[in-house]
Amino acid sequence: MNQPLRAVLGEDQPIMREGIAAILRMAGIDVVAAVDNAVDLVHVAQKHLPDVVITDIRMPPDLEADGLVAVRKIRAARPETAVIVLSQFLDASYALDLVGDDPSGVGYLLKEKVASPRIIIDAVERVVARESALDPDVISALLGRKRPQDPLAALTPKERQVLALMAEGHSNTGISKQLFVSVAAVERHVTGIFLKLGLGQGASGQHRRVLAVLRYLGQ
Structure with a gap:
């Protein structure tokens, strides 16, 4: 019989702390x-x-x-610990700082998403599985930034959708399910994205490609 996942929760607002704890226990x-x-x-x-x-x-x-500093210390001492950071404000810099050099086992969600239990439980499952779970609204903010001669302008609408899901931490299989296309089609889009953004073959591998995309978007 599998042991239940074990979680530690940090939240200074009692109502929010009790609410998240109740969602996790359910x-x-x-x-x-x-x-x-x-x-x-x-x-x-x-x-x-x-x-x-x-x-x-x-x-x-x-x-x-303080919470971000705390999870950095926790992961430095025990890298296998998965972490999810909740933020009241949409600040992409926090997400980029949290990811650092390793997006595996890392989640960043806006606190308002806690109102949807499925979102937070899905994030827990993904980070414990050593995937990443970054809030779509944060990724949208990074994608929507205006830059001179922005290479993102060369992406097709479908490639932009794939890029956003990649940055959130989804695998090719996960992206195919989200967009209702084949895995082979997703792989073609990923190849095209890397070529257009100049990310190169060094971005291969699930965690490395998420890191490459986030670093590109964070520039």
């Missing part, structure tokens, strides 16, 4: 600790060694990016 996830500050978050993660840490970005003690 999905059969064991919430082994729930704290209201970043210092305790690091401590309980080190103590319980959870499968996933879910935290708000802005938490005590400084009410700045």
Whole structure:
């Protein structure tokens, strides 16, 4: 019998903390600790060694990016820990900082998405499986930025859809299901995207290609 996933939760607002914990428990996830500050978050993660840490970005003690700093410390000590960071504001720089050099096991969601339990549970499942789960609205913001002589303008509408789903962390199979096309068709689009954006063959591999796309979009 498989053991339930074990989660640690960091959120300083009691109602939000209890709500997220309830969503996780209803999905059969064991919430082994729930704290209201970043210092305790690091401590309980080190103590319980959870499968996933879910935290708000802005938490005590400084009410700045304390949650983000905390999960960096947690992953530095134990890289296999999956993390999901929740943000009240759409700030793509937070997502890029969180990903760093390794997008595997990383999720970034806008806090408003917690209202949809399926979204947060799907994100948990993906990051625990060492995939990435980045909020579509954040990716849309990165895609929508205006730049002089933007190579994104050369992409077809379908390629832009594929690029967005790649950046969110979806595999070719996942993209094919989202867009109702064959995996072979997705692979052709991915090849075309890399050629047009000059990402090269070094972007091969699921995590490397997500990282390549995010770095490109973050420029």
